[in-house]
């Protein structure tokens with residue numbers, strides 16, 4: 391059924407609750423179904439929303455269930471909701487049944503968006519990557535190393551890594567938030583530490599075998615892959631296993647903390663600055679939120695739960711609002727142009743543009759699996775000529791440490807955005 395006739399039907403029936411189904415369809419089209427790729431996997435009509443499997447509904451949600459399902463999706467771990475998903479199937483639950491599922495859950499969480507001020511607010515901060523030195527940064531391939539040459543105007547070598555910048559930003563932001571009475575959790579405890587609370591070198595030396603053995607034992611990995619991974623170098627293991635594995639630990643830590651908002655901090659580069667040997671002239675600011683899912687996501691059942699959470703709860707809209715505030719801060723306070731759809735291939739080819747300038751739905755692992763309002767901030771391009779010079783000097787002293795002033799300014803932008811978000815519901 392086309393949306394216009396569908397809306398007409400709703401209007402003539404005067405079904406207030408069913409109108410929500412139309413709103414969900416609009417949300418699905420605007421934020422969730424990348425290039426229509428979920429259109430054959432989810433169906434909407436006036437009285438229900440269904441997740442399909444081989445063309446048949448395997449899970450159906452009805453308008454009078456939406457609110458309580460949203461509460462369950464927010465308050466339960468995705469794996470636990472999956473049990474409900476597989477039990478409920480297409481049955482229409484009574485309010486009593488829904489209430490019994492909700493028992494012992496924190497029912498206030500969905501309304502938390504509307505409370506003002508930072509006092510008592512739980513904020514999770516995830517500083518992207520983990521390198522705190524150039525050696526580790528070369529494994530992660532997240533560094534800038536520009537040397538003076540005939541091809542550029544540099545007088546000195548410029549050398550730094552993204553993991554250090556994100557950590558410094560997170561640490562400054564943490565202190566700003568704590569001063570206002572917020573409760574803050576940072577996924578990495580120290581510079582050069584991973585979210586496993588040790589360095590990658592330590593993990594590789596002491597934990598690798600135990601982790602891989604345990605995954606083999608629990609049949610999460612077959613013998614062939616286990617043998618292959620055990621024989622890999624530190625660098626190769628990072629790309630083939632550790633990178634994704636560590637991201638899941640970040641999501642686990644954040645979700646256990648049950649934050650009111652999550653701030654994921656990254657610094658970008660110009661994807662077309664080949665090999666990053668010389669600085670470039672481009673500089674853009676942008677932020678990502680969840681959504682933009684594709685059909686292949688649905689091959690993993692737990693992703694259907696993430697999809698339902700993003701569809702039924704208010705998280706996507708709230709994330710868009712927080713992200714728009716953040717991007718506007720970056721643009722107005724740091725003077726960085728807001729990225730448009732055609733400014734990068736990944737924005738054009740992998741993201742859905744939201745109605746908010748500079749905010750894009752991108753199906754990144756953290757955007758999909760973190761169960762909270764979030765902003766995934768990409769403040770500036772590190773390889774921009776002016777920015778790389780600013781980021782290469784620790785010219786500002788704050789909270790007893792020397793950092794690039796630009797980092798302090800970026801932390802301040804996040805802080806202002808969070809403050810605005812909670813102050814102006």
Ligand SMILES: [Zn+2]
Nearest residue numbers: 518552656657
């Ligand atoms: Zn990054």
